[in-house]
Amino acid sequence: MQRITEFVAGLLFGLGLLLSGMSDPGKVLGFLDLLGTWDPSLALVMAGAILVGMLAFTVAKKRTMNFLGGALHLPTANQIDRRLVIGALLFGAGWGLAGFCPGPSLVSMFSGQPKAAVFVLAMVIGMLLYEAADRWIHQPRASQEAIR
Numbered sequence: 001m002q003r004i005t006e007f008v009a010g011l012l013f014g015l016g017l018l019l020s021g022m023s024d025p026g027k028v029l030g031f032l033d034l035l036g037t038w039d040p041s042l043a044l045v046m047a048g049a050i051l052v053g054m055l056a057f058t059v060a061k062k063r064t065m066n067f068l069g070g071a072l073h074l075p076t077a078n079q080i081d082r083r084l085v086i087g088a089l090l091f092g093a094g095w096g097l098a099g100f101c102p103g104p105s106l107v108s109m110f111s112g113q114p115k116a117a118v119f120v121l122a123m124v125i126g127m128l129l130y131e132a133a134d135r136w137i138h139q140p141r142a143s144q145e146a147i148r
Helices: 002-020 025-032 041-060 082-098 102-110 114-137 141-147
Strands: none
Touching: 002 102, 025 041, 025 082, 025 102, 082 114, 102 114
């Protein structure tokens, strides 16, 4: 049942992206073009998403189980650290350069946009490189010495 619920949630998210036009990188770049022909529609979509998220978290904070009966694990981190800031800067730079972020890029790729497929490939490669670097950095010192 959990996988079906995840699939339906993802399908609704993808349909929402398609209907709102947010899988079109031109829409995103139009929103980011403050000095040109600015398109405020993404701001309206974001405001709607924030409102839905706030309502959902308000309900979730009062619960100990999710709607399917499993344990509810809400994020506990509330610190702004270097990793968060660097990640946000990289995300924003990629979003501004390509006009895609992860969710819409998948929707665009499966709707046949070759540019989105290139973005998704680069995103996956970046994720794999990050995982490899993170494992290497957090590897015990003796293991790193043995590699050299």
